[in-house]
Amino acid sequence: MAFIDGVSRKKLRMGLLGCVAACAAQGVLAATAPGFDPGSANVAVADPVVPRPPGKSCVVELFNGFTFTDFSNHPYTYAPPAGCGKTWSKVVLEADFSVTAGRQFDRTASLWLGGANIYFGTTQEPSSTVAPSWHVERDVSDFASLLGNPQTGQAILGNVVNDTYTGVISGSARLVFYPANILAPKADAPDAVYPLSDGTDGGTVTLNTGADVLTRTLTLPTNIERAYLDVFAQGQGGDEFWYSCVPDEVADEAQSCGGGSYREVQVAIDGQPAGVAPVYPWIFTGGIDPYMWRPTPGVQTLNFLPYRVDITPFAALLNDGQPHALSIGVTGANGYFSATGNLFVYLDRGRTALSGAVTVNTLKGQPAIATVDNTLTDVSGVVGGAVATHASRSFRTSGYVDTSHGRIVTDVTQTVAFRNTQTFAIDATRYEQAIDQLSTVDSTTKTRQGRSGLAVTTEAHYDFPLLASFKYSFDEAGNIVSAPSAVTQGFSRQFSKKVGSLLLYRSDVDNSIDTADTLAFSGGAVTGHSGQRSSQVFRFKDNLGSCYGRDISTSAGLLTAATDGGGCPGNRNRLLWFTHPDGSPDTSRTEDPGIF
Template sequence: MLRMGMFGRCLAAAGLSWFACSAFAATGGSPVGSTNVTTADPAVPRPPGQPCVVQLFQDDVFNDFGTRPYSYTPPAGCGTKWAKVVLEADFSVTAGVQYDRTASIWLGGVDLYFGTTEEPSSTVAPSWHVERDLTDYSALLRNAGQGQAILWNLVSSTYTGVIHGSAKLLFYPASARAPAPRVPDQVIPLGSDPVGSVTNLATSTDQLSKTLTLPRNVVHAYLDVFAQSQNADEFWYTCVPDQYAAAVQECGGGNFREAEVSIDGQPAGVAPVYPWVYTGGIDPYLWRPVTGVQTLNFMPYRVDLSPFAGMLSDGAQHTVALNVAGANNYFSTAATLLVYQDSHSSQVTGGVTRNTLAGQAPTPTIASTLDSTGNGGITTHLKRHFTIEGYVDTSHGRVKNTVDQTVGFADTQTFTINATTYRQVTDQLTSMDGTSSSSDGSSYTQHVSYPFRLDYNEQVAPDGSVAVATTVAQGYRLDRSTGFFGFPLYADRVDNTVDSADTLDFDAGGNFTGHTGQASTQAFAYRDTLGGCYRGGVGSAAGAVTAYTRGKGCPGGQNGVYWFSHPDGSSWQGDALTGW
């Protein structure tokens, strides 16, 4: 149960601005009956006042494998410190045939957006809207630069869907009602492309890395990580260890994936990999019109590297790197280093005093009960607890930073294989529980879990026709809290679930004859200790929206969250709340 501390009651009493948070629907009103993309995800809350708007690109056409460059200039007359910065992007694809495509937006090598697209049909031309809170990237946005949108798309006589896209940045000026939060002093991409692009990692040893010399007064550092499965790795969550692949007729390489962060070759942190399913994944009808969790708009995972701040401030070159354990061709990755500096000292000193992650290889334990015909189960488990400590001698004294985390991965795959049945049930749970704390009294605790269940059931009828019934259940659960010397300041909770089902039908010749039973639901819930509440729900059947709710379960049946909150699950470390 979330508890409201004194700090939360004081903020509420101060009358801080409230924002009624809406969901992304196909239309401005109720989308019931619509076949267009509809999700229950919340929009990014906004502070009061009119934003300054910078258009990045407008109605670009994505019909080839080229990039779409643009020039960026900060908004004139809008200051250099903002209460909030929000990216808004709108995409659409014409009716026809087209694969799901990966989309990303870049500026100065930094990833501003990462996601995939909706697949169209012969009668539906989907359109959708995405948003991302980029306030922590304000240092990047204060300077002019070059950017590009990347959305590779093949258009031919077969693949006819043409994708269009627009994107803009909205800058909300700081005010007495909405002060500018403390944000990182530097925003540094790990990629080598000066404008920006993903780095593909085909194996566990491939790396996205950068060797750099940081300022000599770093006090905190974080790394925002994206790791998206591609190609043979797209369905990594269904794969099995190589020795069982032939028996169960599945991809090899195992089903454990985890992003690993290192500094100068020393393990420095872990980012769990989310099992995103794209709109062409497994059965495309599963995701029309309700997409999977975060399918159109990935959330990065933020890794706390603050124990290394003193070491990073020594004036020497250091290599920050990312790899994906278990990668098996391949993962597309992007990472951004966020650095906070000591504003009252040009040079700090320090070092790493403890790192128990070093020496703990990400090697899962695998067991099998498969028989000679491929029936039975395969389990894959890995659990690691580690503590990393370091100190920094700052302008206000020595500060010890500690990251204490437990990372878990548990997967069970069960197979039933005979002359008329091929069934694979995947139950997977990725989790992370951890606390970042400093000797100055501040602490941040986060509990993350990614439950995932896939039931793929292929049945052959006596006449040789085949029915493939699939159900998928995804979850994204996040609990966060910040405190000061053990006193709770603020906490919030995100719970996003999607459940989808469909059955594909094929004749005895393997020709697709139709599908039945399409149904899906999404439930999105958020609350915080200031009384903020968001609830969104959407249901569909036969490819059309059948139910859509907003605010049900919140006080007065209305959604309402504060402008500085993060109901979408985007990262915060407490600075946006306590930095003023």
């Protein structure tokens, strides 16, 4: 197949980014990571599992042996565990998935309970000889109010199985409960959770444009002290590779997707801006070059982390007994983002109604606007230069509520920044694109109770770096010959909590992967690949003695090394049971301004 004009080459490149897979067939751990066998082609990730508290656990099976061969939803029922008490120190979701050997796309998977999302991620792609299996875990202690009552739920994992796409995906999931005890007291979980999903059974909502929003109108309790909104925004369709897109006016020149590269989640209450969240550039296992992600997928690919937005400054507004519309939108969405969220609230047990006010909201009137510097040139069919996109803004939200234990003032200040620079070199024999992107968040929350109370200050810094390069070479007839690609992707989070000037807790999470591969083509079809290699490094440390490190290396689609304890004393991992070493949101222990 020949690709001569720019439009057809653009279609080829975008097809390669997404569809090559279909075209090509608590404890102390030893230094060597357990459960990993060098030479294995099965999924191997450096991510930690959820640390567990001491004591006996109870298991409630959600489903077992579900097979996903079409786009029907798979319902299940849940009942609280018998003989496991009414209070728990921790609740963990465990899920196992597998796909048979053959040809299959990556698929999106989500689990729902009482309409609330309890898991969101994508699947590993198989090969003709490898039937991968993988395990995911998530701390779901924040859903304790939901888990105290019987619920209905469903697993959503759309898949196609036919003569071409043969991989059958199977899965099972369960909840593991740890009853509270003297060594592991009851989690200070939210008093209620309100799903922002597509209906009572749960499901994501499609946001095709920046004007689209996921909105749910809720009449909430009138005694809310604290409120948090966990949000997910997953790029799909034309937005799967949103970080590679350029403004519409240069999309044909750059042979790239349009709509620009700036994406950011907007949270609003009754249309009033209330918070923002960065969008993580998740890369699915069929993305860019599927061989890069075998056997180690990208950061969070199999198990997305939500971003938590603190909307406590708006508690007084939510407490007025009137219905309020909470909404999630994605700036720059261009067909499309899959979005959902969960609102968690903490209530005042001493009063049924709280008064207060929202005192500051400088986010109001601050639109999300990006600046684009375009130096792209096109001289006689030779394209070169760069497209650089920048956005940054700082804002403050503040409010108070008068509670049974005094006035609580919450002040949130945040700076969010985004930059994306793409360089191009395009002529008759090559297409080269390099992406350098970074999203950052600096957030400080100060909480003061009573006039003389010491301020509790929590600070968090996030970095979402992405480096990617795609190089496609063409012969004289315009046929693609080879396609070397490389990706470096990361997630880092630094968190601290102080009372006055006294540091109570600090944690640092860093998760990064570096991977590369080169595809070979003949006649427009993939004929093989070479040079596959990847490495994932995961680090977690806190000031209470927790430390976790795991390093994974792969080559030619096989695991070559997996070692534990990197960066830890004695090269040994040790995790306190209440920590969140994966970097997921946590208000039930270390991050709650009112405890610890």
